[in-house]
Amino acid sequence: MTIIFIKGRGAISGIAEGEALVAKESFQGDSAINFETGEIVQKGHILEGKNLAGSILVLAGGRGSTGWSCRLHAAAINGVGPAAMIFPKMDSRTAGAAAVLNIPVVTDLDKDPFMEINTGDLLRIDGDKGIVEIVQKN
Amino acid sequence: MILTDVEKAILDGKEGTLKQKALEFIVRYAKVLDAEKLCKVTKAHLFAGAHGYLRTVQRDVDNTISLMHFCSEETLPIKNIACYSQTDSGPMDPDQWEILGFTQEESRENQEYLDRYLRAGIHLVGSCIPYMLGFIPTRGEHYVSTESHAIIFMNSLWGACGNADGIEAAFCSAVSGRTPLWGNHIMDNRKGNILFHIESKPQTISDWDLVGFTVGKKIPSFSIPVLNGSFELPDSERMRSSFASMATTGGIELCHIVGLTPEAITLSDAFGGTVPKDAITITEKDISEAQDFLCSGNLGKIQFVSLGCPHYSIEQIKKVADFLSNKKVHEEVELQIWTAAPIKSIADKCGYTSIIFKAGGKLVCGSCPILTNKWPRNASGIAFDSVKQANYMKPRTGSTNLYYGSMEKCLEAAINGEWD
Numbered sequence: 001m002t003i004i005f006i007k008g009r010g011a012i013s014g015i016a017e018g019e020a021l022v023a024k025e026s027f028q029g030d031s032a033i034n035f036e037t038g039e040i041v042q043k044g045h046i047l048e049g050k051n052l053a054g055s056i057l058v059l060a061g062g063r064g065s066t067g068w069s070c071r072l073h074a075a076a077i078n079g080v081g082p083a084a085m086i087f088p089k090m091d092s093r094t095a096g097a098a099a100v101l102n103i104p105v106v107t108d109l110d111k112d113p114f115m116e117i118n119t120g121d122l123l124r125i126d127g128d129k130g131i132v133e134i135v136q137k138n
Numbered sequence: 139m140i141l142t143d144v145e146k147a148i149l150d151g152k153e154g155t156l157k158q159k160a161l162e163f164i165v166r167y168a169k170v171l172d173a174e175k176l177c178k179v180t181k182a183h184l185f186a187g188a189h190g191y192l193r194t195v196q197r198d199v200d201n202t203i204s205l206m207h208f209c210s211e212e213t214l215p216i217k218n219i220a221c222y223s224q225t226d227s228g229p230m231d232p233d234q235w236e237i238l239g240f241t242q243e244e245s246r247e248n249q250e251y252l253d254r255y256l257r258a259g260i261h262l263v264g265s266c267i268p269y270m271l272g273f274i275p276t277r278g279e280h281y282v283s284t285e286s287h288a289i290i291f292m293n294s295l296w297g298a299c300g301n302a303d304g305i306e307a308a309f310c311s312a313v314s315g316r317t318p319l320w321g322n323h324i325m326d327n328r329k330g331n332i333l334f335h336i337e338s339k340p341q342t343i344s345d346w347d348l349v350g351f352t353v354g355k356k357i358p359s360f361s362i363p364v365l366n367g368s369f370e371l372p373d374s375e376r377m378r379s380s381f382a383s384m385a386t387t388g389g390i391e392l393c394h395i396v397g398l399t400p401e402a403i404t405l406s407d408a409f410g411g412t413v414p415k416d417a418i419t420i421t422e423k424d425i426s427e428a429q430d431f432l433c434s435g436n437l438g439k440i441q442f443v444s445l446g447c448p449h450y451s452i453e454q455i456k457k458v459a460d461f462l463s464n465k466k467v468h469e470e471v472e473l474q475i476w477t478a479a480p481i482k483s484i485a486d487k488c489g490y491t492s493i494i495f496k497a498g499g500k501l502v503c504g505s506c507p508i509l510t511n512k513w514p515r516n517a518s519g520i521a522f523d524s525v526k527q528a529n530y531m532k533p534r535t536g537s538t539n540l541y542y543g544s545m546e547k548c549l550e551a552a553i554n555g556e557w558d
Contacts, residue, residue: 011170026359028386029286030508031530036194041533044431061359062302063389065530066286067185069304073206074191089360090171091389092321096304099167100209108172 003133006117007110008086010130011095014104016084017135020121021055023047024114028064029093035071038080047119053080056123058113062093069097076101084125086113086132106130139168140175148314156214160313163209167307168318177280177319179221182312183268185284185305186255187228188248190511199250207309216258220315224263224273225255226284227449229509231502232264233479238502239512260312264504265478267378267449275300277400280323282308286385287448287526291378293392294399299323302391322392328401329410330364330394332357333417338425339369343379344544346372347525348428349420350380354388355428356418363388364408366396378448383525432528432542439470440519443552444507445545446476447524452484454545455501459490461549467498468555472514479503499552507531519557523548 023046027033032042038053052075062068075081084104087094098105104127113132117123120138125131141149149165151158168176195202204210230238232252235245256262263271266285269292275281277297283289284305292298301321303311311317321327334353340346353363363384372380372395384390394402402408445458458475467473475494477485482503485491491501507513508530513520521541522528528542541548541557551557 009172011172012166026389028530030386031533035191043532061389063354063359064286064386066284066289066302066304066308067191068302069306070185070191070206073306074194077195077205091360092171092301092303092307092391093389095167095170096302096307098170099163100304100306102166102209105170107170 006132008106008130009108010127011107012105013127015126016104017124018054018056018083020058020117020123022058022119024060026059026063029068030065035074052082055082056084057082058086058117061091068093069100072097073100159208159210160310163310164316171318171320173318173320175319176316179280179311179317181275181281182223183283186225187251189229219259219312223312224261227266228264228504231504265449282311284308287382290381297400330362330408331415332361332363333414334363334365335419336367338422343376346376346380347383348425350383351428351525352420352424354384357388362392364394371398382448386526386529434539436539439556440521441517442472442513442520443548444474445523447506447527450477455485455490459493462497467552471552473499473552475501476506521548
């Protein structure tokens with residue numbers, strides 16, 4: 001298959017590969033993730049039951065508590081954090097989390113990631129060049 | 139990025155390693171945001187104490203603070219806070235920890251954190267309502283806060299400038315004295331872009347709480363809501379409940395209310411003369427759906443009731459005392475009323491604390507069930523008068539019935555021992 005590229009701005013440098021977890025309505029900052037296991041536990045959320053560990057999060061923006069960053073931070077310290085993150089635009093919750101996790105992050109995208117990427121797609125992120133590659137569709 | 143000579147000197151380590159690390163974080167955060175420069179912060183409100191997410195790290199206190207607040211593997215004891223600072227809610231009532239079921243060891247650990255913050259110059263206020271406790275950033279003033287609803291309150295009602303950056307960014311701002319000049323820190327960015335027509339005629343605190351939940355649910359990311367409609371303008375108690383629930387479901391940091399908040403005296407002011415990107419109507423049906431989502435339909439016995447999120451004002455505590463006067467909380471029910479320690483001291487003087495205590499309730503300070511995570515695990519039913527508590531407790535409570543209702547409804551249930 002043809003590899004699909006989405007171009008944007010590299011917000012945090014580095015290269016990562018992993019499976020996408022996609023949610024146009026982001027999870028909330030409190031009581032959304034189990035930071036010991038990486039499981040998403042927010043009731044009724046589209047990603048409820050999925051696991052953050054090693055994933056590439058594709059989210060619209062932050063919601064809920066300002067603990068958005070610190071709970072992902074705890075998950076990362078526990079070895080169950082995401083490998084990279086993609087946001088169509090930055091907001092303060094997601095940008096704070098990006099700076100904390102210091103993993104590859106691409107933002108300000110030239111295509112709508114929610115039209116192009118589905119949960120389970122294999123992605124490669126280049127945070128230096130600001131490129132998202134959809135390597136394999138789920 | 140444009141940095142001042144002072145900022146460059148801090149990054150060169152001329153003011154110590156902690157401040158250097160803190161500013162390095164703020165610069166990294168600013169680059170993620172694509173901010174051009176930084177601005178000076180005058181006030182910081184900080185999520186402090188032995189919180190649950192820190193306990194999973196399992197390192198000593200100084201190492202944990204370095205890693206989890208400043209993103210530094212190197213242990214750098216916290217010191218020399220650069221601006222006025224006070225603590226947000228903690229994981230327990232630092233004085234009444236025993237009646238909440240904490241062990242001496244847990245209390246000692248929390249106290250160790252608090253001692254570090256106090257030595258660094260952070261005032262131990264311990265509350266989610268800094269705006270009622272001496273933390274009053276005025277129009278155009280740049281502050282940081284770790285409490286999501288307090289950010290909406292101070293931005294919207296006072297025209298102060300804060301973003302919902304997160305815990306680490308707030309600590310790094312407090313130490314470096316800087317935050318990215320971005321988002322709500324730039325007055326031109328603060329115009330509304332989504333119109334909410336509130337058709338549901340909210341009146342009570344609960345009505346406004348549910349409106350906030352619904353606005354947060356329906357709002358697209360990256361939006362500033364403008365609430366309009368023929369409702370009676372909400373007072374500060376209604377607004378803080380509404381902002382608290384709005385901040386749990388949405389990414390909202392600023393909320394204009396037409397005819398009330400200063401950047402929205404008229405509808406045209408609120409949008410700065412631009413056309414809203416979208417218009418959303420909040421109906422009675424939306425509100426009853428929110429109520430149904432938050433409150434179990436399985437009526438039955440309850441064993442735990444918690445009120446006071448956001449922390450109750452003295453006016454709300456008086457209402458509780460009036461309600462409980464000469465009444466008894468059901469013997470199987472634990473009733474917690476949450477406030478801030480300075481407000482409890484007023485309640486002590488006014489006799490409200492003893493009325494609540496005599497009725498079988500507890501007036502406790504500086505935390506809430508979301509943060510203590512102490513509630514009877516064998517309970518068949520637990521109740522809250524706050525959408526924020528109910529919404530955040532929902533994933534934790536399993537088969538226990540979770541109830542949401544007004545202060546009065548919750549107090550009645552606490553007395554009867556059941557939700558009907």
